[in-house]
Amino acid sequence: MGDWRTDPAFAMCRALADGADLASFAGGAFDVRALVAGIRPETQRGFPLDAVPWGNFPHGDDAREAVHQLYTGDSPARHATGVLGGLCANDSRAAAALAVPFLIPIATDTHHPHRADALGALSAPARARHFGVASREELLLHRTDPRRHAQDDYDDYGVEVTGYPAGWSVAAARAAITAEIPTLLPLLDDPDRTIRIDAAYALATAADPDQVRTAFATRLATERDALVRAALLLAAAETTRAHTHPPTVSWIRGRWQDRTQAPEVRMAAAIGWLCLTDEPAPESLHHTFDALATVQLAHAMDALPWMTAAAGSGEPGLLRCVRRMLHPEEPEPDDDPWAVLL
Known part of the structure; x- marks a missing residue:
C-alpha cells in the first residue's frame, strides 16, 4: 500500500508526536471528521471521487480505488472490501472513514451487485480495536461522541499505527452513518437476511x-x-x-x-x-x-x-x-x- 510516511498527514502526526496540540488541527485539511461532514449528498451519490482529498491520509489512494472498484465492479468485490477492511484491521482507518459516505449509496442501491459487500464494509471504521475483544467491559463499547472536544477523542482512542488520531477516524465514520440513518433504516426490512443483519450492525454505530x-x-x-x-x-x-x-x-x-x-x-x-x-x-x-x-x-x-x-x-x-x-x-x-x- 505504499509508504504512509509520504502522505501529507504524516507532518501532522509527527507534530503531534513532538507535543503539538491536537485541537490546533481540528477542522483543517487533515481532520477527516471535517472532510466527511463536507461531503454533500450530491457528491457521494454522483461519485466524483476526485473531489475528495484522499491523498491527505495514509493509504488514501488505495481507499479511493477500492471504492471505485466497488462502484464500477471493475474487480472482485472481495478485493475492494479486503483493502478497506485491511486498513481497519491494521489500525490505519482514516482513509476508510473517508470512504463511508460513498459506500452508503452502493449499499442502499437495491440493484447494485455489490451492495452487500459495501454494507458489510462500511461500519468497520466506526469501531476501533474491537477484533478479538469479548469481555463485558469492552465488547459493544463506543468511546467516542462526535460532539466531544478533539483532545477527548485523542485520549480515549490514542493514535493509529501511522500516528493519526484514531478517535477522529471513528467519529468521522459514525457521523457519516448517523447522517444517513433515514437511508439505511429501510435495509432492516430487506428480503435478504444478511442485509438485515449487516444493516443492524452498521446502524448500531449511529x-x-x-x-x-x-x-x-x-x-x-x-x-x-x-x-x-x-x-x-x-x-x-x-x-x-x-x-x-x-x-x-x-x-x-x-x-x-x-x-x-x-x-x-x-x-x-x-x-x-x-x-x-x-x-x-x-x-x-x-x-x-x-x-x-x-x-x-x-x-x-x-x-x-x-x-x-x-x-x-x-x-x-x-x-x-x-x-x-x-x-x-x-x-x-x-x-x-x-x-x-x-
Whole structure:
C-alpha cells in the first residue's frame, strides 16, 4: 500500500508526536471528521471521487480505488472490501472513514451487485480495536461522541499505527452513518437476511440512539428469523452501551429470561445484558449459558458480525464471550493466528 510516511498527514502526526496540540488541527485539511461532514449528498451519490482529498491520509489512494472498484465492479468485490477492511484491521482507518459516505449509496442501491459487500464494509471504521475483544467491559463499547472536544477523542482512542488520531477516524465514520440513518433504516426490512443483519450492525454505530433503538425494537416485533432477531438485540445493546437507557436494559434482560425465545436470541440478549450492567451474572444466567452455548450454536452465530469480531485463536465468538464474561480469571488460549485455518 505504499509508504504512509509520504502522505501529507504524516507532518501532522509527527507534530503531534513532538507535543503539538491536537485541537490546533481540528477542522483543517487533515481532520477527516471535517472532510466527511463536507461531503454533500450530491457528491457521494454522483461519485466524483476526485473531489475528495484522499491523498491527505495514509493509504488514501488505495481507499479511493477500492471504492471505485466497488462502484464500477471493475474487480472482485472481495478485493475492494479486503483493502478497506485491511486498513481497519491494521489500525490505519482514516482513509476508510473517508470512504463511508460513498459506500452508503452502493449499499442502499437495491440493484447494485455489490451492495452487500459495501454494507458489510462500511461500519468497520466506526469501531476501533474491537477484533478479538469479548469481555463485558469492552465488547459493544463506543468511546467516542462526535460532539466531544478533539483532545477527548485523542485520549480515549490514542493514535493509529501511522500516528493519526484514531478517535477522529471513528467519529468521522459514525457521523457519516448517523447522517444517513433515514437511508439505511429501510435495509432492516430487506428480503435478504444478511442485509438485515449487516444493516443492524452498521446502524448500531449511529450517534442517534433514540431513532435507531426504536427501529430495532419495531423490526424485532415482526422479525421471524432467529439470527436476525439476535442481531437486532445486539444492535440495541450496542446503542445502549454508548447511550444509557435503563428501559432497554430491562427489555434485553427479559429476552434472555424468556424460555420461548430461540437459543440464538437468548444468547445474544444475555451477552448484550452483561455488557450493559455491572451486576454479577445470576445463577440462572449461568444455567442458561450451560444449556444453550453449544459449539453447534456458536458456529451458527458466526453469521453475526459481532461474534465474528469477538472470535480468536480458533475459538468461536459466542464461546469466547461466554468464557471472557463469566470466567475472566481463566488464561487466554495460545494465540495461534493460523488456528482458524486448520
